[in-house]
Amino acid sequence: MPLGRIILYVRDVETTISFYERHFGFKPHRQDGDRIVELLASDGGANLLIHPTGKAQKMGQVLVKLVFDVEHVEAFRAKCAEEGFEFGPIHQADGYVFANAKDPSGNSIAISSRAFRR
Numbered sequence: 595m596p597l598g599r600i601i602l603y604v605r606d607v608e609t610t611i612s613f614y615e616r617h618f619g620f621k622p623h624r625q626d627g628d629r630i631v632e633l634l635a636s637d638g639g640a641n642l643l644i645h646p647t648g649k650a651q652k653m654g655q656v657l658v659k660l661v662f663d664v665e666h667v668e669a670f671r672a673k674c675a676e677e678g679f680e681f682g683p684i685h686q687a688d689g690y691v692f693a694n695a696k697d698p699s700g701n702s703i704a705i706s707s708r709a710f711r712r
Contacts, residue, residue, distance in 0.1 A: 597640050599632070600660065603647040604699035607631060610644050613698050617679055618662055647699075659694075659702040663709040667691045670705055681705065 604610040611631055614620040620633035620642060633642040642660075664670045671681045671693050681693040692706035 599641045599643050600658070601630075601643040601645050602697075602699065602701055603645050603651055604697075604701075605647055606698060607644055607646055609698045613679075614642060614644075616677065617674055659704055660697075661692075661704045661706050661708075663707075664705040665707055665710045667693055667705050667707050 602610065611620075611622050611633065614633050615622060619636040621636065623632045623634050629646055631644045633644060635641050667684060668691075671684065674681060679695070681695040684691050684693045687708070689711040690706060690708040692704050692708065694702065694704045697703055
């Protein structure tokens with residue numbers, strides 16, 4: 595059974611929606627009366643549910659990291675930098691590379707070429 599959705603608890607819903615829409619191609623889907631906004635993956639991958647956080651929730655804990663499959667990590671990283679979004683350094687792993695960053699709510703994300711390694 596495939597993983598269909600991941601909930602992200604965020605303080606600024608609109609900034610988070612814009613971030614994932616701009617950099618990763620998600621499309622927001624809103625339903626009247628629902629405070630959760632579903633971000634639909636453009637490639638058929640898992641959708642993100644953007645959920646407003648409660649006041650007591652701590653933001654940006656590194657318990658989950660979203661990893662986006664990107665064949666050309668360096669080029670994608672450079673494109674994001676031109677748009678004002680900075681990833682950390684590129685790391686070499688076992689046959690692939692990756693770079694880490696945080697979304698506007700402090701959630702850990704990465705871009706990785708692991709899915710494309712030979």
